[in-house]
Amino acid sequence: MKKLNLIIIALVLLSLSSYAQDSTNFYATMALSDAKELKKDLPNEIQILDERRNEAAVYLTPNAGHVLHDRVLVHGPGYIFKKSEEDAIAALYKDSKESPHTRMAFTITEDAIVNQTLDLINTQNIENQILELENYGTRYHNRAAATQAANDLKVKWEAMATTYGRTDVSVRLFNHVNTGMPSVIMTIEGVQTPDEFVVVGGHLDSTSSQGNNDAPGADDDASGIATITEAARALFEVGFVPNRTIEVMAYAAEEIGLVGSAEIASQYSNNNVNVISAVQFDMTNYNGSANDVSFITDYTDGSLNSFLMQLADHYNTTGTHEITYGTSLCNYGCSDHASWTNEGYMAAFPFEANFGQHNGNIHTANDTFSISGTADHAAKFAKLCAEYLIETAKSGVLSIDESLVDSVLVTIYNDQLVYNLEGANKNFKSVAFFDMQGRKVYETQITSNKGTVSIESFNAGIYVVNFRIDQKTSVSKKIVVK
Numbered sequence: 001m002k003k004l005n006l007i008i009i010a011l012v013l014l015s016l017s018s019y020a021q022d023s024t025n026f027y028a029t030m031a032l033s034d035a036k037e038l039k040k041d042l043p044n045e046i047q048i049l050d051e052r053r054n055e056a057a058v059y060l061t062p063n064a065g066h067v068l069h070d071r072v073l074v075h076g077p078g079y080i081f082k083k084s085e086e087d088a089i090a091a092l093y094k095d096s097k098e099s100p101h102t103r104m105a106f107t108i109t110e111d112a113i114v115n116q117t118l119d120l121i122n123t124q125n126i127e128n129q130i131l132e133l134e135n136y137g138t139r140y141h142n143r144a145a146a147t148q149a150a151n152d153l154k155v156k157w158e159a160m161a162t163t164y165g166r167t168d169v170s171v172r173l174f175n176h177v178n179t180g181m182p183s184v185i186m187t188i189e190g191v192q193t194p195d196e197f198v199v200v201g202g203h204l205d206s207t208s209s210q211g212n213n214d215a216p217g218a219d220d221d222a223s224g225i226a227t228i229t230e231a232a233r234a235l236f237e238v239g240f241v242p243n244r245t246i247e248v249m250a251y252a253a254e255e256i257g258l259v260g261s262a263e264i265a266s267q268y269s270n271n272n273v274n275v276i277s278a279v280q281f282d283m284t285n286y287n288g289s290a291n292d293v294s295f296i297t298d299y300t301d302g303s304l305n306s307f308l309m310q311l312a313d314h315y316n317t318t319g320t321h322e323i324t325y326g327t328s329l330c331n332y333g334c335s336d337h338a339s340w341t342n343e344g345y346m347a348a349f350p351f352e353a354n355f356g357q358h359n360g361n362i363h364t365a366n367d368t369f370s371i372s373g374t375a376d377h378a379a380k381f382a383k384l385c386a387e388y389l390i391e392t393a394k395s396g397v398l399s400i401d402e403s404l405v406d407s408v409l410v411t412i413y414n415d416q417l418v419y420n421l422e423g424a425n426k427n428f429k430s431v432a433f434f435d436m437q438g439r440k441v442y443e444t445q446i447t448s449n450k451g452t453v454s455i456e457s458f459n460a461g462i463y464v465v466n467f468r469i470d471q472k473t474s475v476s477k478k479i480v481v482k
């Protein structure tokens with residue numbers, strides 16, 4: 001019995017200390033000014049190991065970490081966790097300026113599908129998911145509820161892909177070294193350049209400065225997770241197939257020093273994964289400023305920020321999809337975009353409000369959906385997210401099997417499209433009609449290779465009829481409706 005008790009005690013101690021900073025001192029990097037201030041206020045709780053430019057490598061107590069977290073100007077822990085002294089110091093001397101990764105020329109070319117997608121962004125879906133995540137109570141990284149939220153999100157994303165028949169989508173858990181909570185990554189494989197990636201993300205964990213017993217984290221950052229989920233769903237609904245690979249990421253353990261995103265970005269960099277750019281959505285649902293979106297200009301990429309502004313100028317100037325924007329600062333270790341920036345990737349962070357005007361309830365038990373009461377603000381970010389994904393990943397050109405074109409026969413008779421696909425000797429699954437602006441006006445499943453589709457409700461004009469065999473292969477014919 002005694003021995004068993006000792007083993008149990010040892011296991012409890014082991015689990016308490018397995019993620020350093022919850023119970024013991026740990027290494028990190030932070031802004032030099034923050035390190036000096038902490039040293040002045042808590043001289044016995046922080047050791048400055050090295051400094052370079054405006055950054056310090058430090059060894060600190062969990063309490064000092066919490067004090068900094070509560071002091072940060074806008075958001076985030078204010079420090080980046082490092083697993084050893086060596087890693088903390090090395091981070092100071094790492095030059096991210098000479099990026100080994102592709103710098104892409106950004107273009108805006110996908111008007112038809114973007115405009116169609118903007119109409120599909122559903123505010124209610126965002127609200128539902130924020131409430132779903134809020135209901136876990138607290139998603140602090142070492143809580144069972146945090147891991148449960150990650151497992152459940154994987155199932156939700158998989159179900160979403162299945163609903164839209166997306167065989168090009170996969171979802172995986174990314175297990176970490178410095179937290180027991182996994183991140184969740186949804187991959188939409190590019191049809192032409194699958195080795196080039198575009199990334200959007202938010203963090204799934206939450207925290208409370210009152211002890212993490214009640215950290216609903218609705219705005220910080222259930223709102224970001226709901227935003228990127230709804231953007232991806234709209235892409236599925238519109239039938240967007242990307243040229244480049246898209247990854248949608250729900251990061252673990254952001255609140256304890258960007259732990260999840262740092263491990264992912266570092267692994268991608270070590271494996272030479274060509275991430276074109278990454279955009280972070282962390283707090284999207286509190287409308288605190290005159291502008292809808294504040295682009296954070298520190299620790300982000302200037303040309304990517306400019307591109308996101310160009311997207312808003314192009315797609316969101318007036319009407320129901322209007323988005324106004326400004327710029328703001330967020331400081332050191334502010335959110336997961338910094339993990340990508342540190343690895344030399346282009347990253348951006350569109351934030352819910354200007355410096356000092358964001359949701360003041362974050363990191364408390366009051367960070368609930370009821371503070372905003374609607375997901376209208378987050379919906380604007382979901383639109384920006386969808387625009388960014390479509391315009392950076394670009395529409396995949398579905399392979400059209402020319403050899404099949406002649407064996408696909410269509411005629412129009414009595415307001416019906418009459419089709420005969422038997423000569424192709426393939427199983428066709430659906431037929432879609434596109435107008436000359438590229439808008440999908442109608443789509444239906446087909447179960448037989450011979451049949452009719454009513455086009456009675458179509459306006460006169462030219463349409464492209466697209467018969468699809470699978471996600472990547474289809475055959476198109478033009479028709480004229482009089």
Ligand SMILES: [Zn+2]
Binds near residue numbers: 220
């Ligand atoms: Zn956050």
